[in-house]
Amino acid sequence: xxxxxxxxxxxxxxxxxxxxxxxxxxxxxxxxxxxxxxxxxxxxxxxxxxxxxxxxxxxxxxxxxxxxxxxxxxxxxxxxxxxxxxxxxxxxxxxxxxxxxxxxxxxxxxxxxxxxxxxxxxxxxxxxxxxxxxxxxxxxxxxxxxxxxxxxxxxxxxxxxxxxxxxxxxxxxxxxxxxxxxxxxxxxxxxxxxxxxxxxxxxxxxxxxxxxxxxxxxxxxxxxxxxxxxxxxxxxxxxxxxxxxxxxxxxxxxxxxxxxxxxxxxxxxxxxxxxxxxxxxxxxxxxxxxxxxxxxxxxxxxxxxxxxxxxxxxxxxxxxxxxxxxxxxxxxxx
Amino acid sequence: xxxxxxxxxxxxxxxxxxxxxxxxxxxxxxxxxxxxxxxxxxxxxxxxxxxxxxxxxxxxxxxxxxxxxxxxxxxxxxxxxxxxxxxxxxxxxxxxxxxxxxxxxxxxxxxxxxxxxxxxxxxxxxxxxxxxxxxxxxxxxxxxxxxxxxxxxxxxxxxxxxxxxxxxxxxxxxxxxxxxxxxxxxxxxxxxxxxxxxxxxxxxxxxxxxxxxxxxxxxxxxxxxxxxxxxxxxxxxxxxxxxxxxxxxxxxxxxxxxxxxxxxxxxxxxxxxxxxxxxxxxxxxxxxxxxxxxxxxxxxxxxxxxxxxxxxxxxxxxxxxxxxxxxxxxxxxxxxxxxxxxxxxxxxxxxxxxxxxxxxxxxxxxxxxxxxxxxxxxxxxxxxxxxxxxxxxxxxxxxxxxxxxxxxxxxxxxxxxxxxxxxxxxxxxxxxxxxxxxxxxxxxxxxxxxxx
Numbered sequence: 001x002x003x004x005x006x007x008x009x010x011x012x013x014x015x016x017x018x019x020x021x022x023x024x025x026x027x028x029x030x031x032x033x034x035x036x037x038x039x040x041x042x043x044x045x046x047x048x049x050x051x052x053x054x055x056x057x058x059x060x061x062x063x064x065x066x067x068x069x070x071x072x073x074x075x076x077x078x079x080x081x082x083x084x085x086x087x088x089x090x091x092x093x094x095x096x097x098x099x100x101x102x103x104x105x106x107x108x109x110x111x112x113x114x115x116x117x118x119x120x121x122x123x124x125x126x127x128x129x130x131x132x133x134x135x136x137x138x139x140x141x142x143x144x145x146x147x148x149x150x151x152x153x154x155x156x157x158x159x160x161x162x163x164x165x166x167x168x169x170x171x172x173x174x175x176x177x178x179x180x181x182x183x184x185x186x187x188x189x190x191x192x193x194x195x196x197x198x199x200x201x202x203x204x205x206x207x208x209x210x211x212x213x214x215x216x217x218x219x220x221x222x223x224x225x226x227x228x229x230x231x232x233x234x235x236x237x238x239x240x241x242x243x244x245x246x247x248x249x250x251x252x253x254x255x256x257x258x259x260x261x262x263x264x265x266x267x268x269x270x271x272x273x274x275x276x277x278x279x280x281x282x283x284x285x286x287x288x289x290x291x292x293x294x295x296x297x298x299x300x301x302x303x304x305x306x307x308x309x310x311x312x313x314x315x316x317x318x319x320x321x322x323x324x325x326x327x328x329x330x331x332x333x334x
Numbered sequence: 335x336x337x338x339x340x341x342x343x344x345x346x347x348x349x350x351x352x353x354x355x356x357x358x359x360x361x362x363x364x365x366x367x368x369x370x371x372x373x374x375x376x377x378x379x380x381x382x383x384x385x386x387x388x389x390x391x392x393x394x395x396x397x398x399x400x401x402x403x404x405x406x407x408x409x410x411x412x413x414x415x416x417x418x419x420x421x422x423x424x425x426x427x428x429x430x431x432x433x434x435x436x437x438x439x440x441x442x443x444x445x446x447x448x449x450x451x452x453x454x455x456x457x458x459x460x461x462x463x464x465x466x467x468x469x470x471x472x473x474x475x476x477x478x479x480x481x482x483x484x485x486x487x488x489x490x491x492x493x494x495x496x497x498x499x500x501x502x503x504x505x506x507x508x509x510x511x512x513x514x515x516x517x518x519x520x521x522x523x524x525x526x527x528x529x530x531x532x533x534x535x536x537x538x539x540x541x542x543x544x545x546x547x548x549x550x551x552x553x554x555x556x557x558x559x560x561x562x563x564x565x566x567x568x569x570x571x572x573x574x575x576x577x578x579x580x581x582x583x584x585x586x587x588x589x590x591x592x593x594x595x596x597x598x599x600x601x602x603x604x605x606x607x608x609x610x611x612x613x614x615x616x617x618x619x620x621x622x623x624x625x626x627x628x629x630x631x632x633x634x635x636x637x638x639x640x641x642x643x644x645x646x647x648x649x650x651x652x653x654x655x656x657x658x659x660x661x662x663x664x665x666x667x668x669x670x671x672x673x674x675x676x677x678x679x680x681x682x683x684x685x686x687x688x689x690x691x692x693x694x695x696x697x698x699x700x701x702x703x704x705x706x707x708x709x710x711x712x713x714x715x716x717x718x719x720x721x722x723x724x725x726x727x728x729x730x731x732x733x734x735x736x737x738x739x740x741x742x743x744x745x746x747x748x749x750x751x752x753x754x755x756x757x758x759x760x761x762x763x764x765x766x767x768x769x770x771x772x773x774x775x776x777x778x779x780x781x782x783x784x785x786x
Contacts, residue, residue, distance in 0.1 A: 054445070054448075054449060055445025055446070055448070055449050055450070056445060058396075058397070058400060058441040058444055058445070059438065059441035059442045059444075059445070061400065061404065061441075062433070062437045062438050062441045064404065065403075065404055065407055065433055065437055066433050066434075066437075066438075068407050068408060068411075069407060069429055069430055069433045070430070071411075072407065072410060072411060072418060072422075072426065072429065073422065073425075073426030073427065073429055073430045074426070076418035076419055076422030076426065077419060079410070079411040079415070079418055080411050080415025080416075080418060080419060080727065081415070082411070083408060083411030083412045083415075084411070084412060084415060084727045084728055084729050086412075087412050087729050087733050087737070088733060088736075088737075090408055090412055091412070091736075091737040091740075093408075094404065094405045094408055095740060095741075095744065097401055097404055097405075098401040098402070098404075098405065098744060098748075099744075101397050101400060101401035102394075102397050102398055102401060102748060102751075104397060105393055105394045105397040106394070106751060106755065109390060109394060109755050109758075109759065110751075110754075110755060110758065111758060294422055294423050294426055295423045295496075295498050295499075297423075297498065297499060298422075298423040298424070298426055298427055298498075298499060301427050301499075301502060302426065302427045302430045302431075305427075305430065305431055305434055305435070306430075306434060309434040309435060309438075310434070313434070313438045313439075313442070316438075316439075316442050316443070317438070317442050319442075320442045320443070320445055320446060323445075323446055323450055323453050323454055324445065324449070324450075324453065
């Protein structure tokens, strides 16, 4: 591989897009998860849970816009192919995101009697969006063209990704709250972890079995050796976090952020595995990142902006999280 | 069912729903900054009350804008893959810069602006308001640059049927861009000032005479009265720019079939494309020539010069008239209200009654204006480069029909809920007046804890 710009730019953009998706899954994961957990919480708890994500959710969702935007601008051919193949699940995802995004605001502004309705819509939207994302992941790893069996697999991944988000949501509640709600969240985390682990195993097995090319990337010596830390480390982290759920919350609220960080690490490992499987394809076994890429001069001008702006974005995002750091208190506009 | 027609209706419905909310947030951000700066300068808590009332409207409008905007970013791919395949090299960077410079900025500081008043210093809170307002305006800048480039494309060359950028400066500041941007920013300013004036008039009608109501009412009315003549001038300049670069659109807006001098201004007509003539015409002699060429003998382009290559006449002609008519109404109402507020220090009840429905006049004019320019671009998606018919995706009509039906129901319900909340917030503010203490401060000056 020669290292000139036309070769490097698509590679850099694939990396940026991967980073945007990963950040999205971790960040919006916890606020979608809190929406899913709404069903199990009482009225007062729901307000606290909303307060734990209120200042952040919008910026979290912007990472999805960036990820889709990068797919759109850097790999326009793939954007069309993937999104037309996933027309209905994308449509459901959007309906879910619309419902939960507006429910967030409406529930706080409508007359008190209508609040329950918007709470239910917030739950429903979060569930639909999470399931749709999981289904899309399932179909994508099977190579987009699927029959009935593939759809069943998609449904399984949908369920597991929703559980993974619920686990993230529970971990965030552990970090941002105290007392009864925090104890409840530990239990939610324990149950959600089981389904999350099941989902990761399912995707890890299905991906190589669905594609001989991916099988050969994993199960050859010595690649197997180098890659073994991915599944091993994930398994260890899962087991450790599962054990932790029997000891949390701890005195003085020590380690309140640990479950969230552990889950983020597990997500990152899983994501790295997927990236290794699909590289260099952006549409599985059909379009490589170089075939789907925009013209180099267009990528260059986006990269120039990204290099300047992305660090600034990350800096002020941290600042925003710091301003609303600590345990969640009720949100007021004044 | 034809996926092309359905996809067009779906995108049209989506973007129509979407534009309602940026039309509010772009200018409302600056309006909130104005309230905030007045409070900073005078220490008068009524300004801060106005801020807290309207920041809720901002939050809700922002959320509506975000969710409908996310939907659009996906629909480029789900319904119009041919668009990015052909002009992705141009559209891509413009959209990327919108996301990077605008979306993250507004999203990150929105939290601080909405909920951070007691968590950060007053100065940082003001700064957050500035950054959110800048973010919404910057977002408008990039998307208008892209839209204008689709209307008047320059600075590129075609290689193997794909557009490649040759001059980014020319692409961003393409011929119609400055006009469209100014026109849209002013439209947003008018939308917000009429919304604020209208909802304040509603509070007035319900007996609210609080200081925060008067402050919001005056701000809305005076800004509207100042902006509307500027907008009429900017709109006229935009029209002349369109005449130069997209004459077939002007021909459709004026329903003028034959190129020539002494073209009358058509006030009313039912344009008939099959017969290529206007039915039930009411005209002012030489009017169109005078407006467009500033001379009775000025030559105005006609549709027959662009047979099969011009937009549908009826919707463009009427959308344009609705926009202009609404603008004239805005002029009359805002100037009358400004007169009474300035000279009589009161608001006559009938005028207040008119101002309430006029709260939505900005929406009507903005939609009508966008319909004029977007339908007026047809049959092209990118003028001279890509036809709309060639950009549509391979999705089955039945799938598009399903998604379209759900979107339409969803949008209708959300719009009802949104308007319901606006009225509810106004009536609640009317009931509370300025008598209830601000939570946590017991009506003392809004002193606040320093930042941690």
